[in-house]
Amino acid sequence: MEIVLALSIGVLTGSGVWLLLRPRTFQVIMGLSLLSYAVNLFIFSMGRLGLAVAKEPVLVAGVTQDLQHYADPLPQALVLTAIVIGFAMTALFLVVLLASRGISGTDHVDGAHAHESQEMP
Amino acid sequence: MSRLPELADAFMPHLMLAPIALPMLTAALLLLLREEQQRLKFTVSLVSTLAGLLVAIALLQWAHRAGTAAGMGVYLPGNWPAPFGIVLVLDRLTALMLLLTSLIGLCSVLFAGARWQRAGVLYHALFQFQLMGLSGAFLTGDLFNLFVFFEIMLAASYGLLLHGSGRARVQSGLHYIAINLAASSLFLVGAAMLYGLTGTLNMADLAQAVPQVAPADRGLLHAAAAILATAFLIKAACWPLNFWLVPAYSAATAPVGALFAIMTKVGLYALLRLWSLLFGTEAGPSAQFGSLWLIVGGMATMAFGAIGMMGSQRLTHLAGHAAVLSSGTLLAACGFGHNLLTAGLLYYLPSSTLAVSALFLLADLTERWRNGGATRAPYENDDDAPFLSPELVPATGMNLDDDEQVLVGRIIPAATAFMGLAYLTTTLVIAGLPPLSGFVGKFAMLTAVLNPLGMGSSAGQVPGIAGWTLLALMIGTGLVALMALTRSGIRHFWAAPERPAPQLRVLEGLPIALLLGACMVLTVQAEGVMRFTTATAQALHSPASYVRAVMQATPRQAPQAPGNSDAPLPGIGARP
Numbered sequence: 084m085e086i087v088l089a090l091s092i093g094v095l096t097g098s099g100v101w102l103l104l105r106p107r108t109f110q111v112i113m114g115l116s117l118l119s120y121a122v123n124l125f126i127f128s129m130g131r132l133g134l135a136v137a138k139e140p141v142l143v144a145g146v147t148q149d150l151q152h153y154a155d156p157l158p159q160a161l162v163l164t165a166i167v168i169g170f171a172m173t174a175l176f177l178v179v180l181l182a183s184r185g186i187s188g189t190d191h192v193d194g195a196h197a198h199e200s201q202e203m204p
Numbered sequence: 205m206s207r208l209p210e211l212a213d214a215f216m217p218h219l220m221l222a223p224i225a226l227p228m229l230t231a232a233l234l235l236l237l238r239e240e241q242q243r244l245k246f247t248v249s250l251v252s253t254l255a256g257l258l259v260a261i262a263l264l265q266w267a268h269r270a271g272t273a274a275g276m277g278v279y280l281p282g283n284w285p286a287p288f289g290i291v292l293v294l295d296r297l298t299a300l301m302l303l304l305t306s307l308i309g310l311c312s313v314l315f316a317g318a319r320w321q322r323a324g325v326l327y328h329a330l331f332q333f334q335l336m337g338l339s340g341a342f343l344t345g346d347l348f349n350l351f352v353f354f355e356i357m358l359a360a361s362y363g364l365l366l367h368g369s370g371r372a373r374v375q376s377g378l379h380y381i382a383i384n385l386a387a388s389s390l391f392l393v394g395a396a397m398l399y400g401l402t403g404t405l406n407m408a409d410l411a412q413a414v415p416q417v418a419p420a421d422r423g424l425l426h427a428a429a430a431i432l433a434t435a436f437l438i439k440a441a442c443w444p445l446n447f448w449l450v451p452a453y454s455a456a457t458a459p460v461g462a463l464f465a466i467m468t469k470v471g472l473y474a475l476l477r478l479w480s481l482l483f484g485t486e487a488g489p490s491a492q493f494g495s496l497w498l499i500v501g502g503m504a505t506m507a508f509g510a511i512g513m514m515g516s517q518r519l520t521h522l523a524g525h526a527a528v529l530s531s532g533t534l535l536a537a538c539g540f541g542h543n544l545l546t547a548g549l550l551y552y553l554p555s556s557t558l559a560v561s562a563l564f565l566l567a568d569l570t571e572r573w574r575n576g577g578a579t580r581a582p583y584e585n586d587d588d589a590p591f592l593s594p595e596l597v598p599a600t601g602m603n604l605d606d607d608e609q610v611l612v613g614r615i616i617p618a619a620t621a622f623m624g625l626a627y628l629t630t631t632l633v634i635a636g637l638p639p640l641s642g643f644v645g646k647f648a649m650l651t652a653v654l655n656p657l658g659m660g661s662s663a664g665q666v667p668g669i670a671g672w673t674l675l676a677l678m679i680g681t682g683l684v685a686l687m688a689l690t691r692s693g694i695r696h697f698w699a700a701p702e703r704p705a706p707q708l709r710v711l712e713g714l715p716i717a718l719l720l721g722a723c724m725v726l727t728v729q730a731e732g733v734m735r736f737t738t739a740t741a742q743a744l745h746s747p748a749s750y751v752r753a754v755m756q757a758t759p760r761q762a763p764q765a766p767g768n769s770d771a772p773l774p775g776i777g778a779r780p
Contacts, residue, residue, distance in 0.1 A: 103386065108378065115385050122389045122396075129400035157399070161348060165392055168355045172388070175362055176381050182366075183374045192382075194375045 084136050088128055095121035108180045108190045112173065119169040126162045130155030212262035219266075220279045220294050222259045223302050223339035226252055231332035239325055246317045249328035253310045256335065260303040267299040268736055276750065278345075278757040286755050287409040293345035293754060296740040297550070301342040301473055304554045307722060308466050308561050309335050311715035315565050316459040318711035323368035323457060330367070334360035334463065341470050345754055347395050347405040350474065354391065354439075358384050361467065364460045365452060376451040383448045387438040394432030401425050408754035411481040411747055415488035426493055429482065433494060436478075439471030441531045443505040449528060450512065454520035458568030461523065462561040462715075468531045469557055476538055476546075480744045481751075484541075495539050499670050502536025503677055505529075510681040513688040519567035522692055523560060526634050529681055530556035536674055537649050544652035546741035551734055552645030555726050559633035559642065562719040565712070566626055570696050573623070573706040617705035622713060624697045629720045631693060635686035636678075641726040646678055648734065 095117050102114025138154045139146060146152050180190075187194030212219055230252035237245050267277065277294030280286070313331065321327045337357025344350050362384075366377045399405055401421055402413035417425050438445045449468070453461050475498070483493045509529030516522040533556070537549040616624075633642035653671045667675065726733055743749065 103382070111382055115382065115389075118386070118389050122392045125393055126396040129396040157405075158396070161392075161396065161399075164348070164352065168352070168388075171359065172355070172381075172385055175359065176378075176385065179362070179366065179374060179378050179381055182369070183378050186369075186371050186374050192378060194371065 085128075088124065092121050092124050092128070095124070106191055106193075108183065108192055111192060112176055112180060115176065116173060119165070119173070123162050123165055123169075126158050126165060130158045212266040216266060217277055217279045219259060219263065220277050220292050220343065221281070223256060223263070223306070223343065224292075224336055226256055226259065227332040227336035227339065231329045231336065234329040234332060235326070242321060245328045246313075246321060249313050249332060250310075250317065252332065253306065253313050253335070256339075257303075257306040257310050260299070260306040263294060264296075264299040264303050267294055267296050268739075276753040278754055280757055280759055283759045285759055286757055287404050287406045289759075290349050291345040291406065291408075291754055291757065292343045293408075293750070294343065295743060295750065296736065297473070297477070297744060298342050300550065300554065300736075300740065301469070302339055304469075304557060305335065305338045305342070305466055308463060308557070308719070311561065311565070311718050312459040312463045314711055314715040314718075315462065316457075318709050320368070320457045320459050324366075326363070327367055330360045330363040331463070334364060336360075338466065338470060342473060345407050347398065347407060347410065347478075351388070351391055351395060354470075355388065357467070357470065358388070361464065364463070365456050367460060368457050370455075372451075372455040376448070376455045379448050380452040383438060383445075387435045390431050390438075391435035394428050394430075394435060397424065397428030397431065401428060406754070407478065407481055408751040411484075411487075411751050412755070414482050414490060415486065417490075419489075422489065425490065429493060430497075432478070433475060433497075436471045436474045437501065437535075439468065440475060440535060441468045441471070441505065441528050442501045442535055443508045443528075443532070446505065446508070446528055446531075450521055450524035453524040453527060453564075454518065458565050461520065461564035461568075462719075465527055465557050465560040465564065468527055469534075469553060472531065472534050472538065472553075475535075476744065479538070480541070481747045484745060484747050486746075486748065492541055495541055496670075498539025499536050499674070500539075502532050502534070502539055503673060505532025505535060506677050506681050508532070510684040513685050516688065516692075519570055519692060519696070520564065522688060523563040523567050526556075526563060526685065527560045529685060530560060530634075533649075533678065533681070536677070540653075540670070540674075541745070542652060542656060543741050543745050544656070544738070545649055546744060547734065547738040548645060548648030548650075548652050550737035550740055551648055551726070551730075552642070555633060555641035555645050555723055558719045558722050558726075559630050562626065562716050562723075563630045563634065565716050565719070566623065566630060569623060569706065569708070569712060569716075570627075574696065619706045619708035619713075620697075622708060622717075623706065624693075626716050626720055627693055627697060629723065631686065631689040633720075633723050635689060636682040637686065639727065641723045641730070644727060644730045644734075646682065650675055650678060 099114045099116075099118030099121055102110045102117065105111065105114065138152065140154050140156075140159075142148065142153070183194060184190050189195070230248060234245055234248060237248075263277075277292075278286075279292040279294075280289055281292060282289040309331075313328070316327060316331070334357055337353050337355075337360055340353030341350060341357060344353055362377065362381050365380060366373055395405065398410065401417055401424060402410055404410055404413060414425065434445070441449045453464050456464060479494070479498075483490050485491055487493075506529060509525050509527075509532050512525035512528060513522055516525055530552075534549055534553055537545050537552075629640065631637075632640045636642040636646040653667050653675055656667075
């Protein structure tokens with residue numbers, strides 16, 4: 084389980100960073116999304132006493148109420164906040180992306196290369 | 205004004221909530237008003253910001269008077285004891301930053317009221333949200349809460365940066381948002397790693413937990429701290445993470461640029477707070493971790509800022525690079541982790557921030573004067589250097605010295621005189637020349653570098669390579685900044701071709717006068733302010749009292765149900 088999670092975080096981060104460094108705005112936003120997925124998974128794995136494998140997420144009658152028997156609830160709360168904020172920020176970035184596309188006529192992150200395409204007959 | 209302390213006493217600790225709650229409620233109210241009601245919106249925003257300033261003054265006085273360990277303000281918003289619930293903490297450093305924020309906020313609101321608020325929608329609401337995020341980031345005592353307030357601040361700043369639209373703003377806004385989203389990811393990774401290692405996100409609890417981390421995990425702890433610090437260094441504009449700053453700040457409208465001058469200081473505040481808590485002298489084997497990185501990064505930032513100022517053709521770019529230079533100086537001084545140096549740094553921080561803010565506002569006025577009302581001359585492209593334009597070939601009527609025209613008896617209009625004097629004052633503060641506060645701040649820092657144990661008692665201690673380099677850089681960058689600002693001043697104010705006197709409105713002149721007046725107050729009251737910052741630095745570098753105050757804060761008792769105490773209402777009295 085640990086190796087699967089670690090690998091998926093690694094692959095998501097790697098692809099996210101690669102896309103983030105690409106010159107097209109759409110690639111950048113995909114990169115940022117992948118990066119935020121990676122971060123959310125990472126927060127999950129950072130519960131107290133490590134990754135909670137096969138532990139109860141909610142209280143069950145008859146099980147001792149400590150972290151040996153339950154998943155740490157705090158990372159879940161953190162992830163929820165991070166997801167909400169990340170979502171809003173991605174939406175905002177999308178709006179700016181569209182504005183930039185509309186103003187410069189190109190989807191390059193620097194708004195460059197617009198002149199050549201406009202001068203084409 | 206003299207009744208403020210009693211009022212503060214009466215409303216403490218609830219007054220600590222005001223810097224967050226007041227802008228939030230104001231912003232909510234402003235969202236309800238229609239876009240045509242500009243004047244009403246401006247009035248509401250102004251009144252709220254003014255009230256915020258008074259609250260900040262009251263909090264500062266309270267923190268300075270009751271600044272001992274027991275008197276530190278700790279507020280438990282959820283009424284849960286410290287490591288479990290979130291906390292707001294007020295100490296001298298927080299109070300200082302709150303006052304600086306609300307002062308710059310007030311000036312920025314005033315300036316925006318003259319003209320810029322009409323450049324787009326929802327200006328004042330976004331502005332109030334930004335103030336809320338800033339105040340929250342300064343007040344919170346919880347790492348994850350810090351993240352949330354950072355995001356509030358950044359979300360509002362994205363809107364403010366794009367205010368007025370236009371190609372330059374959208375382009376630099378795109379870069380600004382992308383780098384800040386990446387920085388937020390780093391923040392989350394760092395915070396999550398710290399939680400995984402220590403099991404807490406409360407800053408005071410973290411400070412207690414850091415010395416107890418197992419030796420095998422120490423590398424992981426340092427990695428977490430470094431990742432977190434990278435996120436803050438991006439905000440604090442440390443080289444090489446600061447290439448987004450100058451395009452974004454110079455593209456923003458003038459009042460927004462002035463407010464953004466304090467945004468870089470939030471990164472510095474977070475670094476100073478967390479570094480002194482987590483890696484202070486009491487942190488055992490991790491003490492002073494990363495000190496060299498801060499010093500080297502700060503020095504590189506100083507050099508970058510100074511070279512950038514030298515190469516700037518536009519006043520707004522000059523102001524942006526001045527913000528970088530001030531940030532670099534503060535970072536390098538912070539890295540030494542030294543009591544007296546931190547005291548000097550905390551004096552230099554408000555002075556340089558105020559001056560950079562004033563320069564942003566002044567740049568807008570001057571550019572509009574030069575270009576006849578427009579922010580940018582019609583013939584200029586984004587990339588052109590304004591002083592290489594044909595306009596600059598000395599025209600007839602320009603008074604060069606070799607023409608020996610008589611200057612005596614020429615009337616200088618009051619507005620021109622005001623702008624010239626304001627520019628001169630800003631130059632003196634940013635370059636750190638006597639007699640103004642920039643000089644006092646730099647002098648205090650240099651003295652601390654040369655006499656680490658205090659004036660006249662160096663006891664054979666030598667500053668070392670880092671100390672001498674900081675000394676040389678501080679003097680060198682001051683000289684370069686002076687040259688760059690003087691050159692720009694000559695071009696804008698002395699060698700100006702004949703043109704009508706600038707139209708200076710009270711709403712635009714007043715904020716600049718306020719900002720520079722605050723610098724004057726800092727200069728005149730230097731002794732008192734230095735005493736305050738020395739106390740702040742001492743408290744910062746001995747975090748035990750901070751930790752004790754936060755961890756020992758007790759929740760308030762739940763009120764007993766009136767009459768029959770045998771059967772309390774459900775939900776009341778069950779809380780700890």
